[in-house]
Amino acid sequence: MKLMPGVHLIETMAQCALLTDDRLVLVDTAYTAGAPDVFAYLKEVGYKPTDIGSIVITHVHPDHVSGLAGLVEASEAEVASHRIEAEFISKRKNYPGGRVLPHDAVDVDVLLEDGGRYQELTVIHAPGHTPGNIALLDESRGLLIAGDSMKTEGGQIGPMVDRNNIDPAEHRDSMKKIAGFEFEALIVGHGEPMTSGARDRLREAVAKL
Numbered sequence: 697m698k699l700m701p702g703v704h705l706i707e708t709m710a711q712c713a714l715l716t717d718d719r720l721v722l723v724d725t726a727y728t729a730g731a732p733d734v735f736a737y738l739k740e741v742g743y744k745p746t747d748i749g750s751i752v753i754t755h756v757h758p759d760h761v762s763g764l765a766g767l768v769e770a771s772e773a774e775v776a777s778h779r780i781e782a783e784f785i786s787k788r789k790n791y792p793g794g795r796v797l798p799h800d801a802v803d804v805d806v807l808l809e810d811g812g813r814y815q816e817l818t819v820i821h822a823p824g825h826t827p828g829n830i831a832l833l834d835e836s837r838g839l840l841i842a843g844d845s846m847k848t849e850g851g852q853i854g855p856m857v858d859r860n861n862i863d864p865a866e867h868r869d870s871m872k873k874i875a876g877f878e879f880e881a882l883i884v885g886h887g888e889p890m891t892s893g894a895r896d897r898l899r900e901a902v903a904k905l
């Protein structure tokens with residue numbers, strides 16, 4: 697679905713965001729190896745895989761990274777992630793705690809840092825869900841692409857289920873950190889998007905954590 701001008705939400709098990717300005721930027725790549733749902737969506741809205749210039753991975757969980765290898769092969773897009781998460785995406789390091797990562801390893805081209813800028817987005821390191829989890833802030837649109845930095849299932853902003861958080865307390869601290877930024881609209885991996893009032897609702901949610 698088109699959320700706002702230049703911003704699409706690709707509804708898969710974990711939602712992907714697609715930004716379509718003068719560049720095509722895909723955030724996250726869905727659960728299924730080969731990413732058939734992403735390819736189908738691109739076709740539906742009139743793009744070719746080779747139109748994708750960049751793919752940003754918010755974190756290494758399978759429902760966000762499994763489609764990456766197939767998308768890179770078809771698009772030759774540049775891959776970006778937080779520096780810490782890049783080691784798990786490329787499988788140069790094992791994920792802490794022994795969780796096996798089923799995705800095909802992909803080298804990350806651009807290593808992101810907290811507060812850095814990439815493709816006109818500000819990178820917010822939001823650890824706790826995973827060590828190198830990030831959210832992306834599009835200031836020009838007042839849009840936060842949160843990945844699994846929070847969820848909105850049931851229409852409520854809240855933390856992810858703790859069995860999926862590597863550090864539940866840090867995950868909540870990261871939600872508080874994100875609540876300090878300015879935005880109106882919100883896209884998450886799990887739950888409905890919001891087009892207005894999202895930051896205020898996040899502030900209300902973190903006040904109860």
Ligand SMILES: [Zn+2]
Pocket residue numbers: 755757825844860
């Ligand atoms: Zn996740």
